[in-house]
Amino acid sequence: xxxxxxxxxxxxxxxxxxxxxxxxxxxxxxxxxxxxxxxxxxxxxxxxxxxxxxxxxxxxxxxxxxxxxxxxxxxxxxxxxxxxxxxxxxxxxxxxxxxxxxxxxxxxxxxxxxxxxxxxxxxxxxxxxxxxxxxxxxxxxxxxxxxxxxxxxxxxxxxxxxxxxxxxxxxxxxxxxxxxxxxxxxxxxxxxxxxxxxxxxxxxxxxxxxxxxxxxxxxxxxxxxxxxxxxxxxxxxxxxxxxxxxxxxxxxxxxxxxxxxxxxxxxxxxxxxxxxxxxxxxxxxxxxxxxxxxxxxxxxxxxxxxxxxx
Amino acid sequence: xxxxxxxxxxxxxxxxxxxxxxxxxxxxxxxxxxxxxxxxxxxxxxxxxxxxxxxxxxxxxxxxxxxxxxxxxxxxxxxxxxxxxxxxxxxxxxxxxxxxxxxxxxxxxxxxxxxxxxxxxxxxxxxxxxxxxxxxxxxxxxxxxxxxxxxxxxxxxxxxxxxxxxxxxxxxxxxxxxxxxxxxxxxxxxxxxxxxxxxxxxxxxxxxxxxxxxxxxxxxxxxxxxxxxxxxxxxxxxxxxxxxxxxxxxxxxxxxxxxxxxxxx
Numbered sequence: 309x310x311x312x313x314x315x316x317x318x319x320x321x322x323x324x325x326x327x328x329x330x331x332x333x334x335x336x337x338x339x340x341x342x343x344x345x346x347x348x349x350x351x352x353x354x355x356x357x358x359x360x361x362x363x364x365x366x367x368x369x370x371x372x373x374x375x376x377x378x379x380x381x382x383x384x385x386x387x388x389x390x391x392x393x394x395x396x397x398x399x400x401x402x403x404x405x406x407x408x409x410x411x412x413x414x415x416x417x418x419x420x421x422x423x424x425x426x427x428x429x430x431x432x433x434x435x436x437x438x439x440x441x442x443x444x445x446x447x448x449x450x451x452x453x454x455x456x457x458x459x460x461x462x463x464x465x466x467x468x469x470x471x472x473x474x475x476x477x478x479x480x481x482x483x484x485x486x487x488x489x490x491x492x493x494x495x496x497x498x499x500x501x502x503x504x505x506x507x508x509x510x511x512x513x514x515x516x517x518x519x520x521x522x523x524x525x526x527x528x529x530x531x532x533x534x535x536x537x538x539x540x541x542x543x544x545x546x547x548x549x550x551x552x553x554x555x556x557x558x559x560x561x562x563x564x565x566x567x568x569x570x571x572x573x574x575x576x577x578x579x580x581x582x583x584x585x586x587x588x589x590x591x592x593x594x595x596x597x598x599x600x601x602x603x604x605x606x607x608x609x610x611x612x613x614x615x616x617x618x
Numbered sequence: 619x620x621x622x623x624x625x626x627x628x629x630x631x632x633x634x635x636x637x638x639x640x641x642x643x644x645x646x647x648x649x650x651x652x653x654x655x656x657x658x659x660x661x662x663x664x665x666x667x668x669x670x671x672x673x674x675x676x677x678x679x680x681x682x683x684x685x686x687x688x689x690x691x692x693x694x695x696x697x698x699x700x701x702x703x704x705x706x707x708x709x710x711x712x713x714x715x716x717x718x719x720x721x722x723x724x725x726x727x728x729x730x731x732x733x734x735x736x737x738x739x740x741x742x743x744x745x746x747x748x749x750x751x752x753x754x755x756x757x758x759x760x761x762x763x764x765x766x767x768x769x770x771x772x773x774x775x776x777x778x779x780x781x782x783x784x785x786x787x788x789x790x791x792x793x794x795x796x797x798x799x800x801x802x803x804x805x806x807x808x809x810x811x812x813x814x815x816x817x818x819x820x821x822x823x824x825x826x827x828x829x830x831x832x833x834x835x836x837x838x839x840x841x842x843x844x845x846x847x848x849x850x851x852x853x854x855x856x857x858x859x860x861x862x863x864x865x866x867x868x869x870x871x872x873x874x875x876x877x878x879x880x881x882x883x
Contacts, residue, residue: 457733461726464715464736468723471712475720478671478710479779480697480727 312565317436319561323554324443325429325504326523328450330531330549332497333524338532338545339458340470340490342390345401347498347524348517349408350382354499355512356415363424372503379499380492382408387488397487412514420513429507443504447550450497455543466490498524522577527553529584556580619819620647620670620787625679626843627665639665640676641843647787647821651850652813654830655823656862657840663823664705666840667789670821672696684786698728701780701818703773703793710776713765717756717775720764721745724779748778752808770801774808781812788813790822794829806833831857841870 329351336344354375361371382404389400413419429439457463468476469486476483498520506512531552535544556577563576627640639662647653655663669676670683672693681688683699704710711720722737722745742760749757752774756767764772773793780788790809794802810833813820824830830837836850837857846869849857 459736460733461731461736462733464719464723465731467715468712471714472709474704474709475712476723477693478697478700478702478704479723480694480729481723481731482694 309565312562315561315565316558317433317440318431319557320554321431321436321440321443321508323557324440324447324550325501325508326557327447327501327527327550327553328504329498329501329520330524330527330553331447331450331454331546332494332501333521334528334546334549335454335490335494335497337525337528338470339467340487340494342397342470342487342491343401343521344383344386344491344494345398345521346382346386346404346408346491346495347401348520349405349412350379350495350498351502351505351517351520352412352512352514353378353382353408353415354502355506355516356412356421356502356514357499358503358506359421359423359512360415362427363421368425368427372500375503376496376500379502380496382499383492383495384488386495387491390491391484391487409514416512416514419515420511422511423506427507429504431508431510439508446504451543451546451550454546458542519574519577522574522581523553523556526556526577526581526584529581530555533584619649619651619684620645621680621682622646622666622670623680623682625666625669625676625681627669627674627676631677639843640669640679643679643840643844645838645845647819650817650819651836652818652820652834653822653836653838654834655821655838655840656825656827656830661840662843663840664791665843667702667791667821667823670787671700671702671789699786701785701788703776703780703788703790705792705795707769707772707776707796710779711764711772714763716761717749717764717767718742718745718760720775721748721779721782724782727783748782749775751811752778768801770797770805773797773805777805777808777812781816781818784816784818786819788818788820788822790820792823792825795825809833827859827862831859831862837862839866839869841866846870 329347333344333347336342357378358371358375361374362368366374385407386397386400386404389395389403390397393400395403428442430436431439458467465476465481466486466489468479468481469483470490473483476486502512502517505516509516528549529552531548531550532545534551535548538544559580560573560577563573564570568576622643622645625640625643626638628636628638630636637660639660641662643662643666655666657663668674670681670688672688672691672695675690686699688696702710712723715723718737718741722741725741745760746757749760754771754774756771756775764775767775777793793809794805797805806829809822812818820834822834824833831854835854836848837854838845838849839847839862847862847865849865
């Protein structure tokens, strides 16, 4: 148990970094109502672009912006494959992800690259408090910016696009443009989180994004189940998503400390997401079956009563 | 106002499922015309409205609205000129957004959506007043999600949204067909009020002959993608359901009268 508590600060730092990725996934999965698998690739793209540019001696903040921009391009590609070529978004995302796999290798010219410079986010235990503060500030900044953005005319139009395309078109909203923009913004944030992750790990790796979408979804479902009963406020739901990511990595930490074989962790992540996504549906089904049985039972009682009266 | 010339559309052309939905249809609407559209299933009524709205591009023909040729203009750009209410109450509103947010989206139809606030505090008073005219008790529920409303309430809100920014042409595609008779009558009354107050040029599809006769100043009947009956003015006011059925029998040559009569009445 002590090992678990000692590991908690790491879980918090990781959770905050992955929380930014989860916010990116939130934009596609919750706002646009699209399952976008580009993220598994774009998080590594963000890491790769950051490490390569940073090692070349560029300013750290600029490198992070470049990572964000690279993610934006990846998201735009997915968006265009979906809207221009008319391919389902999930398949469009898989195609881009596959392209990014090769591209990430080309960016680094190998499968992984170590970061040669100290930055403000690191795994170093002495500086972990510093890392957590930075990550927290960045999270709060992003949540605030997104909250403001989705309150604007343009932001409202993007929300409407994800809610009801028919209505959006009838109200003069260019739904294709909005979808591309949403995918762009989402993957930009995911790549930005990849840049932070590369700093945290001290390296970028083409495999660093494998299964990322599952972590993003897990954070969202944990986060929304936490706050949805209290409020539907957009900013609080986003904060909930970040908290969801922190909870996810705390559970992860706990399981690691159980001497659980790490090869099984991906299976565990998938099962956690499956349970969180399935339970509300199963609950609905169970209760509606129960209700219809009750109605049927009442009806048959009434029928019998009628026969007796006759 | 609206000029439709020789409009044709065949779906699945060149296959065994080919279906000619519009067949050289021509129609001219004058400013302020409130036209009810009737016809059997598959007569091309909805296809006509969708062609005007730009859901698909027609095979031949022109659609000209106030001198602007709409051919090739995408659906979201035509929305600037058009107000639309659909048959399905779920289609016209965003269920997970609030009533005021839906109205604010509609208020900005045709305008550039930039980084100004999506809804101004000053708009609330305006929306409350509008909702009050519906008499459905929605004026105190501005921040409720639209998904919580009933079908009739949603259609009424959609109607407000379609006319909040005055359209050049209002397209109503059987917008009361999914509602119970009482609610349908209420929504139709609201429709007539909004149309007459704003002097809107309107195309309203209905399956109900009595409604088709009662509302509007002009009635057209469609059959096999063409307008076969077009009555307006005094002749329209004097119409009865029997007279309408007779007109339809004449127009269709009598053959399909029985089957179509069942659909129409």
